[in-house]
Amino acid sequence: AVEETTQQVVQAGTDSLKKALESENVQEALQEQAQQAAEEAKNKVRDLFGGRKKRNGGGGI
Structure with missing residues (x-):
């Protein structure tokens, strides 16, 4: 009986950990x-304004 209870507690902890990880992953994905x-x-926008990227040496933000 004690073993069963321990397993249930561990399982509950694992489940809530999984949920927390999943929600973090969802935030990262978003x-x-x-x-x-x-x-x-x-x-x-860059394309609309005639490829400004080329004028300032490409790349960058």
């Missing part, structure tokens, strides 16, 4: 998506 979207938007 941040990455937002960064990609911002990057794409920047590139589109």
